[in-house]
Amino acid sequence: MTETAITTRGLSKHFGDLVAVDAVNLDIPRGQIYGFLGPNGSGKTTTIRMLCGLLTPTAGDVEVLGLEIPAAAEALRRRIGYMTQKFSLYDDLTVVENMQFMARIHGLPRQQANQRIAELLDRYTLQTMRGRRAAAMSGGQRQRLALAVATLHSPDLLFLDEPTSAVDPENRRDFWEKLFDLVDEGKTVLVSTHYMDEAERCHQLAVLETGSLRRQGPPAQLMAALDQRVIEIRGADLRRVKASALQLPEVQSAAQQGMQLRILLTADAANGAIERLRQQLHYPSLEFNVTRPSLEDVFVDCTQGDALR
Ligand SMILES: Nc1ncnc2c1ncn2[C@@H]1O[C@H](COP(=O)(O)OP(=O)(O)OP(=O)(O)O)[C@@H](O)[C@H]1O
Known part of the structure; x- marks a missing residue:
């Protein structure tokens, strides 16, 4: 069988x-x-x-x-x-x-x-x-x-x-x-x-x-494929930070979750992204961290971010 x-x-x-x-x-x-x-x-x-x-x-x-x-x-x-x-x-x-x-x-x-x-x-x-x-x-x-x-x-x-x-x-x-x-x-x-x-x-x-x-594929595998592409930003004025982030070519989508802004980077932007984001986003005292991709990130990646942008 x-x-x-x-x-x-x-x-x-x-x-x-x-x-x-x-x-x-x-x-x-x-x-x-x-x-x-x-x-x-x-x-x-x-x-x-x-x-x-x-x-x-x-x-x-x-x-x-x-x-x-x-x-x-x-x-x-x-x-x-x-x-x-x-x-x-x-x-x-x-x-x-x-x-x-x-x-x-x-x-x-x-x-x-x-x-x-x-x-x-x-x-x-x-x-x-x-x-x-x-x-x-x-x-x-x-x-x-x-x-x-x-x-x-x-x-x-x-x-x-x-x-x-x-x-x-x-x-x-x-x-x-x-x-x-x-x-x-x-x-x-x-x-x-x-x-x-x-x-x-x-x-x-x-x-x-x-x-x-x-x-x-298995959900864990789909999420792992986005490793290094999801960045969390903490700090003040996140709505304005988001608007600026969305202007950057390497940012595929951005969405606020409570006190954090969650950024999904394009596939070719992963390496050294935090340093580049830090230089490009001119807001004082923002904290940047690479974070574990979620299934929602996979979903956004598949739909090019249009649905949740
Ligand atoms: N009998 C039909 N005649 C014409 N268009 C149809 C018909 N059935 C579905 N569609 C269209 O086909 C597309 C896919 O619809 P479908 O219902 O399969 O989507 P779905 O993913 O199940 O959506 P939902 O989550 O809203 O149920 C939609 O654009 C829908 O309007």
């Missing part, structure tokens, strides 16, 4: 003149959490829908769990779960009714369905609210129910499209622990997000921008 869950070559989708996904090559390993990180409109949902077989690519090859997609989309459907961005539950149905409904869609025999529902109520701590309507649940509870429903038929591969947008940090953390449990059981999870903290939890990431794949 192949160790790759998803492979694409030249995957593209055009909507009229708009290139939503542009010649994307992906190699997504089995048994990992793989993240799509990108701003709004970067093509995350469109890519996921093509990988699920819900949308036909304009060009390119797709293989998912050894199946050629979209040709074998029907066979794939039984082996994947998909939690969509818009909440995929019926508000007027209770927790158990939502699960029973999905069990019927997947054609699970009644006894097997009941057993699986009991297991999932337990696993996602939904026992006490089994009779509650989905509309009357909190964001975190609804999200746990959505995950239970998406995994009801025990899929090998799970697609989650921005799953934690309506969830507080504690519930988000909890939700990710559940994802790692699934991975521990051999499942593969593909998750799209624009939250840096979520992206950092993934085993591997693809950074997308305007339909193109800008970077691919």
Whole structure:
């Protein structure tokens, strides 16, 4: 059995003149959490829908769990779960009714369905609210129910499209622990997000921008590639320092974080940058330090700083 869950070559989708996904090559390993990180409109949902077989690519090859997609989309459907961005539950149905409904869609025999529902109520701590309507649940509870429903038929591969947008940090953390449990059981999870903290939890990431794949790799590796390019400046008058810094050709972006100004240098400016910045920024008593790159720096680097400048 192949160790790759998803492979694409030249995957593209055009909507009229708009290139939503542009010649994307992906190699997504089995048994990992793989993240799509990108701003709004970067093509995350469109890519996921093509990988699920819900949308036909304009060009390119797709293989998912050894199946050629979209040709074998029907066979794939039984082996994947998909939690969509818009909440995929019926508000007027209770927790158990939502699960029973999905069990019927997947054609699970009644006894097997009941057993699986009991297991999932337990696993996602939904026992006490089994009779509650989905509309009357909190964001975190609804999200746990959505995950239970998406995994009801025990899929090998799970697609989650921005799953934690309506969830507080504690519930988000909890939700990710559940994802790692699934991975521990051999499942593969593909998750799209624009939250840096979520992206950092993934085993591997693809950074997308305007339909193109800008970077691919483990978060730590993507951050390490920016070594020596992130400088923190402390001192007075940081708004004016920022405006001056942005005039310098070696400064790709600048953003204030509390008492510091965080500067991302262009790739060819790293060597000796602090000395040059010190000479060029004529403000008294500024303190300069090279600092550890964050995933946000990677994101800014990929999007050329335009989004956050
Ligand atoms: N059915 C469609 N018809 C025309 N354009 C579309 C269609 N679906 C998506 N697009 C366009 O394709 C581009 C990529 O959209 P997509 O929804 O894949 O991005 P995304 O990264 O998932 O964004 P978001 O984070 O906002 O969900 C956008 O410019 C969007 O407007």
